Amino acid sequence: MSYTPETLQLLAPDGTRVVSDATEAYLPYVDALTEQQLREFYRTMRVIRRFDIEAGNLQRQGQLALWIPSLGQEAAQVGSGFAARAHDHIFPAYREHAVGHIRGLDVVQIIKMLRGLTHGGWNPAETGNFHLYTLVIGSQSLHATGYAMGVRFDGLVGTGDPEKDTAVLVYFGDGATSQGDVNEAFVFAQSYQTPQVFFLQNNHWAISVPVRVQSRTPLFHRPRGFGIPSQQIDGNDVLMSYAATAASLDAARAGEGPQFIEALTYRMGAHTTSDDPTKYRDDDELHYWQERDPIARFEAYLRGLGESEAFFTEVAEEAEQFAAEARARTLALEPPSAESMFAHVYSEPHPVMDAQRQALADFEASFEGGA
Numbered sequence: 001m002s003y004t005p006e007t008l009q010l011l012a013p014d015g016t017r018v019v020s021d022a023t024e025a026y027l028p029y030v031d032a033l034t035e036q037q038l039r040e041f042y043r044t045m046r047v048i049r050r051f052d053i054e055a056g057n058l059q060r061q062g063q064l065a066l067w068i069p070s071l072g073q074e075a076a077q078v079g080s081g082f083a084a085r086a087h088d089h090i091f092p093a094y095r096e097h098a099v100g101h102i103r104g105l106d107v108v109q110i111i112k113m114l115r116g117l118t119h120g121g122w123n124p125a126e127t128g129n130f131h132l133y134t135l136v137i138g139s140q141s142l143h144a145t146g147y148a149m150g151v152r153f154d155g156l157v158g159t160g161d162p163e164k165d166t167a168v169l170v171y172f173g174d175g176a177t178s179q180g181d182v183n184e185a186f187v188f189a190q191s192y193q194t195p196q197v198f199f200l201q202n203n204h205w206a207i208s209v210p211v212r213v214q215s216r217t218p219l220f221h222r223p224r225g226f227g228i229p230s231q232q233i234d235g236n237d238v239l240m241s242y243a244a245t246a247a248s249l250d251a252a253r254a255g256e257g258p259q260f261i262e263a264l265t266y267r268m269g270a271h272t273t274s275d276d277p278t279k280y281r282d283d284d285e286l287h288y289w290q291e292r293d294p295i296a297r298f299e300a301y302l303r304g305l306g307e308s309e310a311f312f313t314e315v316a317e318e319a320e321q322f323a324a325e326a327r328a329r330t331l332a333l334e335p336p337s338a339e340s341m342f343a344h345v346y347s348e349p350h351p352v353m354d355a356q357r358q359a360l361a362d363f364e365a366s367f368e369g370g371a
């Protein structure tokens with residue numbers, strides 16, 4: 001489909017390692033991974049896929065207003081998510097459930113937003129610098145670039161001290177590349193040589209618009225016109241996603257300026273639960289990508305390395321438990337109090353808010369049996 005001769009890959013769809021001159025520079029990153037880390041990659045992909053399916057079921061059962069599936073994009077997200085260091089900052093779009101999970105975001109926070117209980121406000125200082133989901137397509141690319149400019153102004157780039165040097169990782173989709181915001185972010189990122197990695201998940205669709213309509217050239221060619229080095233990777237290959245992101249983040253932290261990765265992947269599910277992809281895409285395309293499933297590929301790789309059956313059974317059970325717990329906690333969620341709508345309008349106490357809060361309390365107390 002959209003693979004090119006330049007697409008970098010370390011794992012073939014059958015789970016065997018691909019040897020190529022083009023990926024030689026990435027081998028140290030992969031060779032340094034411990035067995036434990038490889039297991040963690042697999043565990044996270046399985047757990048998040050199972051959770052994602054459960055959240056979709058909850059929406060179908062009337063428990064959520066909407067769900068945004070990540071099915072099929074687990075390797076792109078898990079590889080890149082694990083490549084970031086603890087003090088790096090991550091700006092997601094709205095589908096990066098696996099990355100949030102890796103950074104310590106409680107996935108029920110995402111559920112709360114899509115159940116209409118919050119406006120999606122978690123505190124990045126408590127979620128491993130995983131910033132807020134952004135539904136306005138591409139706007140997070142500007143937030144990330146602004147943040148990365150600040151990192152540079154603070155002198156946290158190229159010091160050689162791994163505790164200090166910081167990078168910013170921003171996720172966006174193929175459709176977002178058509179937004180002015182993303183292109184403006186490229187301009188500022190290259191002008192200010194920001195310590196930043198643009199991570200494009202090309203899942204081939206922007207709702208019902210195929211990527212071929214968005215661009216006549218491969219998307220990873222675009223940033224080169226802005227002076228940003230770029231590469232295209234097989235985004236369903238978790239090892240490649242990890243190695244390419246780790247290398248790009250290292251370059252960004254070292255002061256080499258912004259980097260760009262196009263991860264070729266596929267949105268196997270619907271855009272959201274409000275969408276019906278059977279209306280606009282054919283089964284052949286889905287089958288093509290099912291044969292390149294990121295989890296099946298990595299499982300085959302681990303089995304080739306001699307991983308035990310007990311491990312896969314344990315992970316399957318853990319995924320079931322994780323999903324069951326997310327479901328139970330969702331069903332136990334209480335709606336927020338009406339007064340909470342006044343809480344975050346201003347950071348300091350504000351007389352107008354106080355008056356409105358009081359007016360609401362008086363109104364509610366005016367009913368028979370009111371407080």
Ligand SMILES: Cc1ncc(C[n+]2csc(CCOP(=O)(O)OP(=O)(O)O)c2C)c(N)n1
Pocket residue numbers: 095135136137172173174175176177203205206207267271
């Ligand atoms: C500025 C803006 N325009 C349009 C929309 C409606 N919209 C929501 S998702 C989407 C498609 C985005 O596609 P892509 O960037 O490829 O991300 P994906 O959903 O495939 O992960 C659009 C057009 C929006 N949310 N914001």
Ligand SMILES: [Mg+2]
Pocket residue numbers: 173174175201202203204205206207
């Ligand atoms: Mg897309």
